Amino acid sequence: MEFTLKKILILLLYCECFAGITVNLIILAANIMKWKTLKSLSTSDKILNCLVTSRTLLVFNISLASYLYQFHPWIFHDIVVTAAMLTYGVILHYTDLWFATVLCVFYCVKITSYSWKFFIFLKTKISTLVPWFLLGSLIASIFSSLPYGFNFYDMKHQDLSNVSSKPMIFYRAGTIQNFYNQALITLLGSCPPFIIFLLAIFLLLHSLLMHTRRMRSSEYGFHTPNLKGHFSAVRSMSVFLVLQIIHFIFINLLFFGILYDVGVFYWLNLIITCALPFLHSLYMICFCGEIKKTITSLCRALSTCE
Numbered sequence: 001m002e003f004t005l006k007k008i009l010i011l012l013l014y015c016e017c018f019a020g021i022t023v024n025l026i027i028l029a030a031n032i033m034k035w036k037t038l039k040s041l042s043t044s045d046k047i048l049n050c051l052v053t054s055r056t057l058l059v060f061n062i063s064l065a066s067y068l069y070q071f072h073p074w075i076f077h078d079i080v081v082t083a084a085m086l087t088y089g090v091i092l093h094y095t096d097l098w099f100a101t102v103l104c105v106f107y108c109v110k111i112t113s114y115s116w117k118f119f120i121f122l123k124t125k126i127s128t129l130v131p132w133f134l135l136g137s138l139i140a141s142i143f144s145s146l147p148y149g150f151n152f153y154d155m156k157h158q159d160l161s162n163v164s165s166k167p168m169i170f171y172r173a174g175t176i177q178n179f180y181n182q183a184l185i186t187l188l189g190s191c192p193p194f195i196i197f198l199l200a201i202f203l204l205l206h207s208l209l210m211h212t213r214r215m216r217s218s219e220y221g222f223h224t225p226n227l228k229g230h231f232s233a234v235r236s237m238s239v240f241l242v243l244q245i246i247h248f249i250f251i252n253l254l255f256f257g258i259l260y261d262v263g264v265f266y267w268l269n270l271i272i273t274c275a276l277p278f279l280h281s282l283y284m285i286c287f288c289g290e291i292k293k294t295i296t297s298l299c300r301a302l303s304t305c306e
Helices: 002-038 043-071 073-077 079-111 117-157 176-217 224-256 264-287 289-305
Strands: none
Touching: 002 043, 002 264, 002 289, 043 073, 043 079, 043 117, 043 264, 073 079, 079 117, 079 176, 079 224, 117 176, 176 224, 224 264, 264 289
16 A cells, blocks of 8 residues: 555656646746847846746756666665765755745845835845845855765765665664754755745735735725735735745755655655745746746747747
8 A cells, every 4th residue: 555655656746846847947938038039137037047947956856866766776875976966956955945035035125115224225236236146145055065965975984784775865874963963954054045035025025014004094096906916916925935934844854864764754755845846936927927928928939930
C-alpha cells in the first residue's frame, strides 16, 4: 500500500514540477517579448524575471535530484557530488527567498507613503538600487550556502554505517551535532531575507488597509475602481505572504535533513515545496492585470506566427 502511494506521489511531483516550470517560463517569455517590443522593462518586471528564473531552476533541480535518486542512485554514493548538488540546491533556495524579498521591498517602497527619512531616500533611489540589491542577493546566497556544503562534506570524516546500501544524500548528517549545525546554517542563510520580507509586506499591507479604510469613509474623490484596486492589491499581497510562509517552512525542513528517510512524508514535503512557487506564479498570471495583459499579447503574437 505504501509503495503504491509512494509511486503516486512521485508521479504527482513530476507533473507538478513540469507545470511549475511551464508557468514560470511563460511569465519569463512574456516579459522577454515585452522587452523586445518596448526595448525596455520596468524595474518590477526585471525583479520578476529574476524571481521566476530562480523558481524555474529550483523546481527543475528538485525534479532532477528526485529522478536521479529513483533511477541512478549510485550518483549519490560520492559525497563530493552529493555535497555539490545540495549546495547548488541551497543557493537556489536562498536566491528564491532574496528575489521574492526584493520584489516585496520594491512594491512596499513604491506604493506606501510613509514619511520616514529612510523610506523617502529609498523611494527616490529605488530604481537605481534594485540592480545592486539583486546582485547583492545573488552574492549573499552563494556565500551563505558554502558552509552548508562544507558541513555536509565533513561527513566523510565520520563513521557512517551502510554507506553502500543507500545514497549518501538521504543520511542524517552523521551526528546530532552535525545535524544541528546543518539546521543552524540553513536558518542563518534563510532567515534574514525572510524577516525582511515579513517586515516589508507588513508595512505594505498596513499602508494599503489604512488607505482603503480612508477611501471607504471619504465622501469625495474616490470611486469604486480605486477601491477595487486596493482590495486586489491587499488580496495579492496576502496570498503572497501565506504561500511564502508555508514554502519557507517546508523547504527548510527539507534542507534541515529531518526527512532523510525517503518515505511518504519526504515526497509529500517535496510536493508542497514545489507547489507553492507554482501556485503563486499561476496566481500572478490569472489575477495580476499587467502580467495577464503581457501574456495575452504573447499568445496573440504566437498565433499570428502560425
